[in-house]
Amino acid sequence: MLRDAARGVYKRLVLADNRIIGAVMYGETADGSWFFNHLKEKTDIAEIRDTLIFGPAFAGGAAADPLAAVAALPNDGEICGCNGVCKGKIVEAIKVKGLKTLDDVRAHTKASSSCGTCTGLVEQLMKLTLGDAYNPAAVQPMCGCTDFGHDDVRRMIVAKGLKSIPAVMQDLQWKTSGGCAKCRPALNYYLVCTWPGEYEDDNQCRGTARHRRCRR
Numbered sequence: 001m002l003r004d005a006a007r008g009v010y011k012r013l014v015l016a017d018n019r020i021i022g023a024v025m026y027g028e029t030a031d032g033s034w035f036f037n038h039l040k041e042k043t044d045i046a047e048i049r050d051t052l053i054f055g056p057a058f059a060g061g062a063a064a065d066p067l068a069a070v071a072a073l074p075n076d077g078e079i080c081g082c083n084g085v086c087k088g089k090i091v092e093a094i095k096v097k098g099l100k101t102l103d104d105v106r107a108h109t110k111a112s113s114s115c116g117t118c119t120g121l122v123e124q125l126m127k128l129t130l131g132d133a134y135n136p137a138a139v140q141p142m143c144g145c146t147d148f149g150h151d152d153v154r155r156m157i158v159a160k161g162l163k164s165i166p167a168v169m170q171d172l173q174w175k176t177s178g179g180c181a182k183c184r185p186a187l188n189y190y191l192v193c194t195w196p197g198e199y200e201d202d203n204q205c206r207g208t209a210r211h212r213r214c215r216r
């Protein structure tokens with residue numbers, strides 16, 4: 001079990017006979033596909049048991065190497081749990097359809113198009129498949145409190161059913177405890193637009209007139 005209250009991360013693995021038979025994750029779920037594949041394949045995890053909880057990037061105590069971990073996943077390994085998309089389907093789409101951007105992959109495979117939790121894995125897969133030809137367009141973060149851009153935050157508010165500013169900040173692992181003058185008005189606006197009638201507009205978070213006009 002791994003609990004990091006400061007980061008809002010909780011992970012618990014249930015093992016029997018050196019096999020994963022259950023997993024619970026909260027706050028940081030990017031390694032979920034890797035654990036699920038081991039569970040499905042009934043992999044003998046005896047050799048990586050001590051570091052298993054830290055996920056594929058540290059499997060066996062190796063230095064963190066996310067690309068190697070993604071490369072080691074089988075083709076039928078699930079990458080996107082929301083849309084049931086496996087590694088092989090994404091790699092094939094990238095090669096056969098000449099996909100070059102994350103938006104291309106989202107459009108053709110649906111991977112990473114819902115909650116966004118698997119986005120990091122999809123990007124690693126693109127880097128692995130395209131090599132130097134992969135040139136991720138820099139996503140402009142909302143502000144210094146998060147690495148997510150506006151579009152990703154809006155998508156995840158909907159996909160994860162996040163209905164308050166604290167819920168957004170906790171689930172998306174905001175780097176600051178209360179946000180800032182840039183992100184709080186934006187989050188308030190997105191929540192008002194997404195959950196009209198359910199979310200109570202926070203007057204103190206209101207931004208410019210442009211922010212106050214919800215377009216649906």
Ligand code: FES
Nearest residue numbers: 080082114115118
């Ligand atoms: S796990 Fe892929 S979009 Fe949610």
